[in-house]
Amino acid sequence: MPLVYKIDVLRTLKQKGYTTYKLRTEKLLSESTIQKLRRKKGVAWDNLETLCELLDCQPADLIAYEKGEGVSEKAD
Secondary structure (H helix, E strand, C coil): CCEEECCCHHHHHHHCCCCHHHHHHCCCCCHHHHHHHHCCCCCCHHHHHHHHHHHCCCHHHHEEECCCCCCCCCCC
């Protein structure tokens, strides 16, 4: 996957006082989104915005593009 998380998002949220219980019960993030974060999978744009708001950061603080195997290059 070319987009990777630069930080452990759930651990960082917990350090800011946002447990997974609080995220679910206050409807900040859905259970499926929390599961995607646990598995280091991509999340929807609106969830990325929520994460940036909760962590007071920019998207680039959370994710990075890493070109790697499995990514096909366009032929000239």
